[in-house]
Amino acid sequence: MVGAADSAPASPEVLTKTADEIALITLNRPDRLNAFTPGMRELYLAALDRADRDPGVRAIVVTGAGRAFCAGADYTALDGLDAETLRARNAAQPVPFDTAMRLRKPLIAALNGPVAGIGLAHALMADVRFAAPEASFTSAFPRFGLTAEGGTAWLLSRLVGTARALDVLCSSRTVGAAEAERIGLVQWIVPAGELLDRARAYAAALAENSAYSLARMREQVHAAWEQDWPTAYERSVDLVYESLDRREFAELAARRAARRAAPAAPAEGAPAAGAAPVPPRPSA
Template sequence: MAHADDKKTVLADVADGIMTITLNRPDRGNAWNGPMAQGYFALLEQAAQDPEVRAIIVTGAGKAFCVGGDGKKLAVVADTGDIKSAAPQPYWFPLTIGKPIIAAINGACFGIGLQQALVSDIRFASEDAKFSTAYARRGLVAEMGMSWLLPRLVGTGHAMDLLISARLVRAAEAERIGLVNCVVPAGDLLAEAQAYATQLVRHCSPYSMRAIKQQSFADLMQPFLKSFDRSVALLDTAFAAPDFKEGMASWQEGRPPNFPALPQELAHIDLNG
Protein backbone atom coordinates (compact mmCIF):
# COMPACT_ATOMS: atom_id res chain seq x y z
CA MET A 1 0.00 0.00 0.00
CA ALA A 2 1.50 3.33 -1.08
CA HIS A 3 1.30 6.47 1.00
CA ALA A 4 2.24 10.10 0.76
CA ASP A 5 5.13 11.46 2.82
CA ASP A 6 2.81 12.35 5.67
CA LYS A 7 3.58 9.72 8.34
CA LYS A 8 0.83 7.58 6.89
CA THR A 9 -2.02 9.91 7.89
CA VAL A 10 -3.39 9.16 4.42
CA LEU A 11 -3.00 5.86 2.57
CA ALA A 12 -3.65 4.95 -1.05
CA ASP A 13 -3.99 1.77 -3.06
CA VAL A 14 -4.47 1.50 -6.83
CA ALA A 15 -6.10 -1.55 -8.39
CA ASP A 16 -8.20 -2.15 -11.49
CA GLY A 17 -8.34 1.52 -12.43
CA ILE A 18 -9.47 2.68 -8.96
CA MET A 19 -7.44 4.62 -6.42
CA THR A 20 -8.77 4.02 -2.92
CA ILE A 21 -7.65 6.73 -0.49
CA THR A 22 -7.98 6.11 3.25
CA LEU A 23 -7.86 8.86 5.86
CA ASN A 24 -5.72 7.15 8.46
CA ARG A 25 -5.82 8.63 11.96
CA PRO A 26 -8.27 6.10 13.45
CA ASP A 27 -7.20 6.82 17.02
CA ARG A 28 -8.30 10.44 16.49
CA GLY A 29 -11.43 9.70 14.45
CA ASN A 30 -9.44 10.68 11.35
CA ALA A 31 -9.47 14.27 12.60
CA TRP A 32 -8.29 16.65 9.90
CA ASN A 33 -4.91 18.32 10.31
CA GLY A 34 -2.16 19.79 8.14
CA PRO A 35 -0.41 16.52 7.22
CA MET A 36 -3.74 14.93 6.33
CA ALA A 37 -4.68 17.87 4.09
CA GLN A 38 -1.29 17.75 2.40
CA GLY A 39 -1.38 13.98 1.96
CA TYR A 40 -4.97 13.82 0.72
CA PHE A 41 -4.63 16.59 -1.84
CA ALA A 42 -1.28 15.19 -3.02
CA LEU A 43 -2.90 11.82 -3.65
CA LEU A 44 -5.81 13.44 -5.49
CA GLU A 45 -3.27 15.19 -7.72
CA GLN A 46 -1.48 11.89 -8.26
CA ALA A 47 -4.77 10.24 -9.24
CA ALA A 48 -5.61 13.11 -11.59
CA GLN A 49 -2.30 12.75 -13.41
CA ASP A 50 -2.18 8.92 -13.52
CA PRO A 51 -3.71 7.53 -16.75
CA GLU A 52 -4.24 4.18 -15.01
CA VAL A 53 -6.64 5.74 -12.50
CA ARG A 54 -10.17 6.31 -13.77
CA ALA A 55 -12.12 6.60 -10.50
CA ILE A 56 -11.29 7.54 -6.90
CA ILE A 57 -12.77 6.29 -3.62
CA VAL A 58 -12.12 8.07 -0.31
CA THR A 59 -12.95 6.48 3.04
CA GLY A 60 -11.81 6.49 6.65
CA ALA A 61 -9.85 3.99 8.72
CA GLY A 62 -11.53 2.59 11.80
CA LYS A 63 -14.98 3.70 12.93
CA ALA A 64 -15.04 7.27 11.55
CA PHE A 65 -14.85 8.93 8.16
CA CYS A 66 -13.57 12.24 9.57
CA VAL A 67 -14.78 13.87 12.78
CA GLY A 68 -13.76 17.32 11.57
CA GLY A 69 -10.85 19.56 12.48
CA ASP A 70 -8.33 18.22 14.96
CA GLY A 71 -9.43 19.32 18.44
CA LYS A 72 -5.89 20.18 19.54
CA LYS A 73 -5.41 22.50 16.59
CA LEU A 74 -8.82 24.10 17.13
CA ALA A 75 -7.97 24.71 20.78
CA VAL A 76 -4.81 26.55 19.72
CA VAL A 77 -6.85 28.64 17.29
CA ALA A 78 -9.32 29.50 20.07
CA ASP A 79 -6.47 30.57 22.35
CA THR A 80 -4.32 32.44 19.84
CA GLY A 81 -6.55 33.40 16.93
CA ASP A 82 -3.97 31.85 14.56
CA ILE A 83 -5.99 30.39 11.67
CA LYS A 84 -3.25 29.75 9.16
CA SER A 85 -4.00 26.70 7.01
CA ALA A 86 -1.39 24.09 6.09
CA ALA A 87 -3.49 22.86 3.17
CA PRO A 88 -1.55 23.12 -0.12
CA GLN A 89 -4.76 23.59 -2.11
CA PRO A 90 -8.14 25.27 -1.53
CA TYR A 91 -10.63 23.02 0.21
CA TRP A 92 -12.74 22.83 -2.96
CA PHE A 93 -9.79 21.22 -4.77
CA PRO A 94 -11.61 17.86 -5.26
CA LEU A 95 -14.13 19.65 -7.51
CA THR A 96 -11.28 20.39 -9.95
CA ILE A 97 -10.17 16.76 -10.29
CA GLY A 98 -11.17 15.50 -13.73
CA LYS A 99 -12.15 12.05 -12.46
CA PRO A 100 -15.13 10.92 -10.37
CA ILE A 101 -14.61 10.87 -6.59
CA ILE A 102 -16.78 8.54 -4.50
CA ALA A 103 -16.94 9.10 -0.75
CA ALA A 104 -17.47 5.85 1.17
CA ILE A 105 -18.61 7.29 4.50
CA ASN A 106 -18.08 4.65 7.16
CA GLY A 107 -18.88 6.55 10.36
CA ALA A 108 -18.80 10.02 11.89
CA CYS A 109 -18.64 12.71 9.21
CA PHE A 110 -18.51 16.15 10.83
CA GLY A 111 -17.31 19.66 9.99
CA ILE A 112 -14.58 19.60 7.37
CA GLY A 113 -15.10 15.85 7.04
CA LEU A 114 -18.62 16.59 5.83
CA GLN A 115 -17.35 19.39 3.59
CA GLN A 116 -14.89 17.03 1.92
CA ALA A 117 -17.62 14.42 1.47
CA LEU A 118 -19.81 17.06 -0.17
CA VAL A 119 -17.12 18.06 -2.67
CA SER A 120 -16.94 14.43 -3.72
CA ASP A 121 -19.20 13.51 -6.62
CA ILE A 122 -21.04 10.50 -5.17
CA ARG A 123 -21.65 9.60 -1.53
CA PHE A 124 -22.16 6.06 -0.23
CA ALA A 125 -22.85 5.79 3.50
CA SER A 126 -22.83 2.84 5.85
CA GLU A 127 -25.70 2.30 8.26
CA ASP A 128 -23.30 3.48 10.98
CA ALA A 129 -22.63 6.84 9.33
CA LYS A 130 -23.69 10.03 11.09
CA PHE A 131 -23.38 13.64 10.04
CA SER A 132 -23.17 17.11 11.54
CA THR A 133 -22.10 20.49 10.21
CA ALA A 134 -20.88 21.22 13.78
CA TYR A 135 -20.11 24.92 13.16
CA ALA A 136 -22.95 26.59 15.05
CA ARG A 137 -22.14 24.54 18.16
CA ARG A 138 -18.54 25.78 18.07
CA GLY A 139 -19.36 29.46 17.57
CA LEU A 140 -18.33 29.35 13.91
CA VAL A 141 -19.93 30.12 10.55
CA ALA A 142 -20.70 27.86 7.56
CA GLU A 143 -17.14 27.30 6.47
CA MET A 144 -15.47 26.31 3.21
CA GLY A 145 -18.40 26.84 0.87
CA MET A 146 -20.89 24.85 2.95
CA SER A 147 -23.57 27.53 2.60
CA TRP A 148 -23.26 27.13 -1.20
CA LEU A 149 -22.99 23.33 -1.29
CA LEU A 150 -25.73 22.25 1.09
CA PRO A 151 -28.69 24.17 -0.40
CA ARG A 152 -27.86 22.78 -3.84
CA LEU A 153 -27.73 19.22 -2.55
CA VAL A 154 -30.60 19.08 -0.06
CA GLY A 155 -32.60 22.29 -0.62
CA THR A 156 -32.68 25.48 1.40
CA GLY A 157 -34.94 24.22 4.19
CA HIS A 158 -32.86 21.15 5.01
CA ALA A 159 -29.64 23.12 4.59
CA MET A 160 -30.73 25.80 7.06
CA ASP A 161 -31.76 23.11 9.55
CA LEU A 162 -28.41 21.31 9.26
CA LEU A 163 -26.36 24.52 9.45
CA ILE A 164 -28.25 26.40 12.16
CA SER A 165 -28.90 23.47 14.52
CA ALA A 166 -25.71 21.50 13.79
CA ARG A 167 -27.73 18.53 15.01
CA LEU A 168 -26.74 14.90 14.47
CA VAL A 169 -28.19 13.31 11.34
CA ARG A 170 -28.22 9.52 11.05
CA ALA A 171 -27.68 7.62 7.81
CA ALA A 172 -31.33 6.92 7.02
CA GLU A 173 -32.29 10.59 7.27
CA ALA A 174 -29.20 11.59 5.28
CA GLU A 175 -30.39 9.36 2.44
CA ARG A 176 -33.97 10.65 2.68
CA ILE A 177 -32.97 14.31 2.33
CA GLY A 178 -30.39 13.66 -0.41
CA LEU A 179 -27.26 14.25 1.65
CA VAL A 180 -25.99 10.85 0.49
CA ASN A 181 -26.84 8.82 -2.60
CA CYS A 182 -27.45 5.54 -0.79
CA VAL A 183 -27.02 3.70 2.51
CA VAL A 184 -25.64 0.16 2.65
CA PRO A 185 -24.81 -2.30 5.44
CA ALA A 186 -21.57 -1.38 7.19
CA GLY A 187 -19.80 -4.55 6.14
CA ASP A 188 -20.66 -3.96 2.49
CA LEU A 189 -19.70 -0.29 2.22
CA LEU A 190 -16.33 -0.51 0.54
CA ALA A 191 -17.39 -3.39 -1.68
CA GLU A 192 -20.44 -1.43 -2.86
CA ALA A 193 -18.35 1.67 -3.56
CA GLN A 194 -15.79 -0.44 -5.42
CA ALA A 195 -18.52 -2.16 -7.46
CA TYR A 196 -19.90 1.25 -8.46
CA ALA A 197 -16.43 2.56 -9.31
CA THR A 198 -15.75 -0.59 -11.34
CA GLN A 199 -18.82 0.11 -13.47
CA LEU A 200 -17.44 3.58 -14.20
CA VAL A 201 -14.03 2.15 -15.10
CA ARG A 202 -15.45 -0.52 -17.39
CA HIS A 203 -18.29 1.27 -19.11
CA CYS A 204 -17.87 5.05 -18.96
CA SER A 205 -15.70 7.33 -21.06
CA PRO A 206 -13.11 9.21 -18.96
CA TYR A 207 -13.56 12.19 -21.29
CA SER A 208 -17.34 12.12 -20.83
CA MET A 209 -17.14 11.81 -17.04
CA ARG A 210 -14.77 14.77 -16.87
CA ALA A 211 -16.92 16.89 -19.20
CA ILE A 212 -20.11 16.06 -17.29
CA LYS A 213 -18.47 16.89 -13.95
CA GLN A 214 -17.29 20.22 -15.33
CA GLN A 215 -20.71 20.97 -16.81
CA SER A 216 -22.59 20.07 -13.64
CA PHE A 217 -20.63 22.28 -11.27
CA ALA A 218 -20.06 25.19 -13.67
CA ASP A 219 -23.73 25.24 -14.68
CA LEU A 220 -24.88 25.67 -11.09
CA MET A 221 -23.72 29.26 -11.48
CA GLN A 222 -25.02 29.89 -15.02
CA PRO A 223 -28.41 30.83 -16.48
CA PHE A 224 -30.20 27.94 -18.17
CA LEU A 225 -29.89 29.24 -21.73
CA LYS A 226 -26.16 29.80 -21.37
CA SER A 227 -25.80 26.28 -20.01
CA PHE A 228 -27.89 24.89 -22.88
CA ASP A 229 -25.86 26.69 -25.54
CA ARG A 230 -22.61 25.51 -24.01
CA SER A 231 -23.84 21.91 -23.98
CA VAL A 232 -24.54 22.17 -27.72
CA ALA A 233 -20.96 23.29 -28.35
CA LEU A 234 -19.58 20.54 -26.14
CA LEU A 235 -21.73 17.98 -27.93
CA ASP A 236 -20.29 18.99 -31.31
CA THR A 237 -16.81 18.39 -29.87
CA ALA A 238 -17.85 15.04 -28.40
CA PHE A 239 -19.31 13.83 -31.70
CA ALA A 240 -15.90 14.34 -33.32
CA ALA A 241 -13.92 12.66 -30.52
CA PRO A 242 -12.69 9.03 -30.51
CA ASP A 243 -14.67 8.22 -27.36
CA PHE A 244 -17.95 8.64 -29.23
CA LYS A 245 -16.80 6.38 -32.06
CA GLU A 246 -15.69 3.72 -29.58
CA GLY A 247 -18.89 4.08 -27.56
CA MET A 248 -21.02 3.49 -30.64
CA ALA A 249 -18.84 0.65 -31.97
CA SER A 250 -18.83 -1.23 -28.65
CA TRP A 251 -22.61 -0.83 -28.35
CA GLN A 252 -23.24 -2.07 -31.89
CA GLU A 253 -20.78 -4.95 -31.50
CA GLY A 254 -22.12 -5.99 -28.09
CA ARG A 255 -18.75 -5.73 -26.31
CA PRO A 256 -17.33 -3.70 -23.45
CA PRO A 257 -15.93 -0.32 -24.54
CA ASN A 258 -12.20 0.33 -24.68
CA PHE A 259 -12.07 4.05 -24.01
CA PRO A 260 -8.69 5.82 -24.03
CA ALA A 261 -7.29 7.19 -20.78
CA LEU A 262 -7.82 10.82 -19.92
CA PRO A 263 -4.78 12.79 -21.16
CA GLN A 264 -2.80 14.70 -18.56
CA GLU A 265 -3.75 18.06 -20.04
CA LEU A 266 -7.34 17.29 -18.98
CA ALA A 267 -6.39 16.22 -15.44
CA HIS A 268 -8.07 19.27 -13.92
CA ILE A 269 -11.39 21.04 -14.33
CA ASP A 270 -11.86 24.78 -14.63
CA LEU A 271 -14.86 25.54 -12.45
CA ASN A 272 -15.51 28.67 -14.48
CA GLY A 273 -16.47 26.40 -17.36
Protein backbone atom coordinates in the same frame (compact mmCIF):
# COMPACT_ATOMS: atom_id res chain seq x y z
CA MET B 1 -8.74 -7.17 -5.49
CA VAL B 2 -6.15 -8.16 -8.03
CA GLY B 3 -3.19 -6.05 -8.92
CA ALA B 4 -3.31 -3.93 -5.78
CA ALA B 5 -0.33 -1.66 -5.36
CA ASP B 6 0.59 1.43 -3.41
CA SER B 7 0.34 4.49 -5.65
CA ALA B 8 2.53 6.52 -3.28
CA PRO B 9 4.65 5.90 -0.21
CA ALA B 10 2.31 5.12 2.66
CA SER B 11 1.65 7.87 5.14
CA PRO B 12 0.47 6.95 8.63
CA GLU B 13 -2.35 9.51 8.38
CA VAL B 14 -3.51 9.15 4.77
CA LEU B 15 -3.20 5.90 2.85
CA THR B 16 -3.59 5.48 -0.91
CA LYS B 17 -4.00 2.16 -2.66
CA THR B 18 -4.64 1.75 -6.40
CA ALA B 19 -6.12 -1.39 -7.93
CA ASP B 20 -8.03 -2.02 -11.14
CA GLU B 21 -7.92 1.69 -12.06
CA ILE B 22 -9.58 2.70 -8.76
CA ALA B 23 -7.66 4.82 -6.22
CA LEU B 24 -8.74 4.19 -2.64
CA ILE B 25 -7.80 7.03 -0.26
CA THR B 26 -8.20 6.25 3.44
CA LEU B 27 -8.13 8.81 6.24
CA ASN B 28 -6.07 6.96 8.81
CA ARG B 29 -6.20 8.40 12.31
CA PRO B 30 -8.74 5.98 13.75
CA ASP B 31 -7.73 6.71 17.35
CA ARG B 32 -8.82 10.34 16.74
CA LEU B 33 -11.84 9.48 14.57
CA ASN B 34 -9.78 10.65 11.58
CA ALA B 35 -9.93 14.27 12.72
CA PHE B 36 -7.87 16.54 10.49
CA THR B 37 -4.63 18.20 11.49
CA PRO B 38 -3.05 20.74 9.11
CA GLY B 39 -0.51 18.13 8.02
CA MET B 40 -3.17 15.51 7.43
CA ARG B 41 -5.18 17.99 5.36
CA GLU B 42 -2.19 18.56 3.10
CA LEU B 43 -1.66 14.83 2.70
CA TYR B 44 -5.30 14.24 1.79
CA LEU B 45 -5.41 17.05 -0.78
CA ALA B 46 -2.13 15.85 -2.28
CA ALA B 47 -3.54 12.30 -2.53
CA LEU B 48 -6.58 13.59 -4.42
CA ASP B 49 -4.41 15.63 -6.77
CA ARG B 50 -2.04 12.72 -7.35
CA ALA B 51 -4.91 10.35 -8.17
CA ASP B 52 -6.43 12.88 -10.56
CA ARG B 53 -3.14 13.22 -12.42
CA ASP B 54 -2.44 9.46 -12.54
CA PRO B 55 -3.33 8.10 -16.01
CA GLY B 56 -3.79 4.67 -14.43
CA VAL B 57 -6.66 5.91 -12.24
CA ARG B 58 -10.20 6.23 -13.63
CA ALA B 59 -12.15 6.85 -10.41
CA ILE B 60 -11.45 7.68 -6.75
CA VAL B 61 -12.99 6.34 -3.54
CA VAL B 62 -12.41 8.01 -0.17
CA THR B 63 -13.21 6.47 3.22
CA GLY B 64 -12.10 6.51 6.83
CA ALA B 65 -10.28 3.91 8.91
CA GLY B 66 -11.91 2.55 12.02
CA ARG B 67 -15.38 3.64 13.11
CA ALA B 68 -15.53 7.17 11.67
CA PHE B 69 -15.12 8.93 8.36
CA CYS B 70 -13.90 12.23 9.82
CA ALA B 71 -14.82 13.95 13.07
CA GLY B 72 -13.80 17.38 11.75
CA ALA B 73 -10.72 19.35 12.72
CA ASP B 74 -8.63 17.97 15.54
CA TYR B 75 -9.12 20.06 18.66
CA THR B 76 -5.36 20.60 18.90
CA ALA B 77 -5.43 22.25 15.46
CA LEU B 78 -7.92 24.83 16.75
CA ASP B 79 -6.03 25.74 19.91
CA GLY B 80 -4.46 29.18 19.46
CA LEU B 81 -5.66 29.45 15.85
CA ASP B 82 -6.31 32.97 14.57
CA ALA B 83 -7.17 34.50 11.20
CA GLU B 84 -3.60 35.52 10.39
CA THR B 85 -2.30 32.02 11.01
CA LEU B 86 -5.01 30.46 8.88
CA ARG B 87 -4.50 32.94 6.05
CA ALA B 88 -0.80 32.14 5.97
CA ARG B 89 -1.50 28.41 6.07
CA ASN B 90 -3.99 28.61 3.21
CA ALA B 91 -1.65 30.79 1.15
CA ALA B 92 1.11 28.22 1.54
CA GLN B 93 -1.19 25.27 0.75
CA PRO B 94 0.34 23.59 -2.34
CA VAL B 95 -2.98 22.01 -3.39
CA PRO B 96 -6.24 24.03 -3.19
CA PHE B 97 -8.65 23.06 -0.43
CA ASP B 98 -11.48 22.58 -2.95
CA THR B 99 -9.44 20.22 -5.14
CA ALA B 100 -12.25 17.64 -4.94
CA MET B 101 -14.50 20.05 -6.84
CA ARG B 102 -11.89 20.46 -9.57
CA LEU B 103 -11.22 16.77 -10.26
CA ARG B 104 -11.58 15.36 -13.76
CA LYS B 105 -12.44 11.94 -12.34
CA PRO B 106 -15.43 10.72 -10.31
CA LEU B 107 -15.07 10.88 -6.54
CA ILE B 108 -17.13 8.46 -4.42
CA ALA B 109 -17.31 8.75 -0.64
CA ALA B 110 -17.77 5.61 1.49
CA LEU B 111 -18.93 7.06 4.81
CA ASN B 112 -18.40 4.43 7.46
CA GLY B 113 -19.26 6.45 10.59
CA PRO B 114 -19.49 9.97 12.03
CA VAL B 115 -19.00 12.88 9.61
CA ALA B 116 -18.57 16.27 11.28
CA GLY B 117 -17.35 19.80 10.67
CA ILE B 118 -14.73 20.05 7.97
CA GLY B 119 -15.18 16.31 7.40
CA LEU B 120 -18.72 17.13 6.28
CA ALA B 121 -17.35 19.61 3.74
CA HIS B 122 -15.06 16.94 2.28
CA ALA B 123 -17.88 14.40 2.14
CA LEU B 124 -20.16 16.86 0.36
CA MET B 125 -17.53 17.50 -2.31
CA ALA B 126 -17.80 13.89 -3.48
CA ASP B 127 -19.98 13.18 -6.50
CA VAL B 128 -22.00 10.52 -4.68
CA ARG B 129 -22.03 9.18 -1.13
CA PHE B 130 -22.49 5.65 0.17
CA ALA B 131 -23.15 5.44 3.91
CA ALA B 132 -23.17 2.68 6.48
CA PRO B 133 -26.16 2.61 8.84
CA GLU B 134 -23.77 3.78 11.56
CA ALA B 135 -22.92 6.99 9.68
CA SER B 136 -24.08 10.30 11.16
CA PHE B 137 -23.70 13.90 10.12
CA THR B 138 -23.32 17.16 12.02
CA SER B 139 -22.05 20.61 11.10
CA ALA B 140 -20.50 21.29 14.55
CA PHE B 141 -19.49 24.80 13.44
CA PRO B 142 -21.73 26.88 15.74
CA ARG B 143 -20.50 24.93 18.76
CA PHE B 144 -17.09 26.51 18.18
CA GLY B 145 -18.30 29.95 17.18
CA LEU B 146 -17.43 29.23 13.55
CA THR B 147 -19.39 29.57 10.31
CA ALA B 148 -19.98 27.04 7.54
CA GLU B 149 -16.41 26.58 6.37
CA GLY B 150 -15.09 24.76 3.35
CA GLY B 151 -18.02 25.81 1.15
CA THR B 152 -20.40 23.67 3.21
CA ALA B 153 -23.35 26.08 2.94
CA TRP B 154 -23.09 26.24 -0.85
CA LEU B 155 -22.75 22.47 -1.22
CA LEU B 156 -25.37 21.44 1.31
CA SER B 157 -28.08 23.83 0.10
CA ARG B 158 -27.77 22.44 -3.42
CA LEU B 159 -28.10 18.88 -2.19
CA VAL B 160 -30.93 19.19 0.33
CA GLY B 161 -32.49 22.63 -0.23
CA THR B 162 -32.31 25.90 1.66
CA ALA B 163 -34.47 25.12 4.69
CA ARG B 164 -32.90 21.74 5.37
CA ALA B 165 -29.41 23.14 4.91
CA LEU B 166 -30.13 25.88 7.43
CA ASP B 167 -31.54 23.31 9.85
CA VAL B 168 -28.47 21.05 9.60
CA LEU B 169 -25.99 23.92 9.79
CA CYS B 170 -27.59 26.14 12.43
CA SER B 171 -28.94 23.49 14.79
CA SER B 172 -25.72 21.47 14.62
CA ARG B 173 -27.91 18.47 15.42
CA THR B 174 -26.91 14.95 14.47
CA VAL B 175 -28.52 13.60 11.31
CA GLY B 176 -28.65 9.81 11.12
CA ALA B 177 -28.02 7.77 8.00
CA ALA B 178 -31.70 7.10 7.29
CA GLU B 179 -32.60 10.79 7.43
CA ALA B 180 -29.52 11.67 5.39
CA GLU B 181 -30.70 9.34 2.63
CA ARG B 182 -34.26 10.66 2.80
CA ILE B 183 -33.21 14.30 2.34
CA GLY B 184 -30.62 13.55 -0.37
CA LEU B 185 -27.46 14.07 1.64
CA VAL B 186 -26.39 10.50 0.80
CA GLN B 187 -27.50 8.34 -2.11
CA TRP B 188 -27.26 4.80 -0.71
CA ILE B 189 -27.18 3.11 2.70
CA VAL B 190 -25.48 -0.28 2.69
CA PRO B 191 -24.38 -2.63 5.49
CA ALA B 192 -21.03 -1.66 6.98
CA GLY B 193 -19.46 -4.92 5.88
CA GLU B 194 -20.40 -4.22 2.25
CA LEU B 195 -19.74 -0.48 2.20
CA LEU B 196 -16.31 -0.41 0.63
CA ASP B 197 -17.05 -3.19 -1.85
CA ARG B 198 -20.21 -1.42 -3.02
CA ALA B 199 -18.42 1.91 -3.40
CA ARG B 200 -15.58 0.24 -5.31
CA ALA B 201 -18.03 -1.62 -7.56
CA TYR B 202 -19.79 1.65 -8.35
CA ALA B 203 -16.45 3.32 -9.09
CA ALA B 204 -15.47 0.39 -11.34
CA ALA B 205 -18.72 0.73 -13.28
CA LEU B 206 -18.03 4.43 -13.83
CA ALA B 207 -14.48 3.61 -14.92
CA GLU B 208 -15.90 1.57 -17.81
CA ASN B 209 -17.27 4.77 -19.34
CA SER B 210 -15.41 7.39 -21.34
CA ALA B 211 -13.06 9.39 -19.11
CA TYR B 212 -13.64 12.38 -21.39
CA SER B 213 -17.42 12.11 -20.99
CA LEU B 214 -17.23 11.80 -17.21
CA ALA B 215 -14.93 14.83 -16.86
CA ARG B 216 -17.05 17.03 -19.12
CA MET B 217 -20.35 16.04 -17.49
CA ARG B 218 -18.91 16.70 -14.05
CA GLU B 219 -17.94 20.20 -15.26
CA GLN B 220 -21.42 20.69 -16.76
CA VAL B 221 -23.26 19.78 -13.57
CA HIS B 222 -21.11 22.03 -11.39
CA ALA B 223 -21.30 24.94 -13.82
CA ALA B 224 -25.06 24.53 -14.29
CA TRP B 225 -25.65 25.42 -10.62
CA GLU B 226 -24.83 29.03 -11.52
CA GLN B 227 -25.99 29.17 -15.16
CA ASP B 228 -29.32 30.14 -16.70
CA TRP B 229 -31.01 27.70 -19.07
CA PRO B 230 -29.85 29.27 -22.39
CA THR B 231 -26.22 29.28 -21.25
CA ALA B 232 -26.35 25.69 -20.02
CA TYR B 233 -28.12 24.53 -23.17
CA GLU B 234 -25.70 26.25 -25.53
CA ARG B 235 -22.78 24.78 -23.62
CA SER B 236 -24.29 21.32 -23.99
CA VAL B 237 -24.60 21.84 -27.76
CA ASP B 238 -20.99 23.00 -28.03
CA LEU B 239 -19.81 19.96 -26.10
CA VAL B 240 -21.75 17.62 -28.38
CA TYR B 241 -19.90 19.14 -31.36
CA GLU B 242 -16.63 18.68 -29.48
CA SER B 243 -17.51 15.08 -28.66
CA LEU B 244 -18.40 14.20 -32.25
CA ASP B 245 -15.03 15.47 -33.50
CA ARG B 246 -13.04 13.28 -31.09
CA ARG B 247 -11.38 10.07 -32.23
CA GLU B 248 -12.93 8.19 -29.30
CA PHE B 249 -16.45 8.76 -30.60
CA ALA B 250 -15.54 7.37 -34.02
CA GLU B 251 -13.79 4.37 -32.49
CA LEU B 252 -16.73 3.52 -30.24
CA ALA B 253 -19.15 3.91 -33.15
CA ALA B 254 -17.01 1.52 -35.24
CA ARG B 255 -17.03 -1.05 -32.45
CA ARG B 256 -20.80 -0.89 -32.19
CA ALA B 257 -21.14 -1.32 -35.95
CA ALA B 258 -18.80 -4.32 -35.88
CA ARG B 259 -20.83 -5.96 -33.13
CA ARG B 260 -24.05 -5.45 -35.09
CA ALA B 261 -22.49 -6.95 -38.22
CA ALA B 262 -21.12 -10.02 -36.43
CA PRO B 263 -23.33 -13.14 -36.69
CA ALA B 264 -25.14 -13.81 -33.45
CA ALA B 265 -23.92 -16.88 -31.57
CA PRO B 266 -26.64 -19.55 -31.35
CA ALA B 267 -28.29 -19.79 -27.99
CA GLU B 268 -27.52 -22.85 -25.89
CA GLY B 269 -29.53 -25.76 -27.28
CA ALA B 270 -30.40 -23.90 -30.50
CA PRO B 271 -29.84 -25.74 -33.81
CA ALA B 272 -26.69 -24.91 -35.73
CA ALA B 273 -26.92 -23.19 -39.11
CA GLY B 274 -28.32 -25.56 -41.75
CA ALA B 275 -29.89 -27.92 -39.22
CA ALA B 276 -33.49 -28.97 -39.52
CA PRO B 277 -35.83 -26.60 -37.72
CA VAL B 278 -37.27 -27.78 -34.44
CA PRO B 279 -41.04 -28.04 -34.60
CA PRO B 280 -42.87 -25.71 -32.23
CA ARG B 281 -43.95 -27.08 -28.88
CA PRO B 282 -47.66 -27.67 -28.84
CA SER B 283 -49.58 -25.30 -26.66
CA ALA B 284 -50.99 -26.62 -23.39
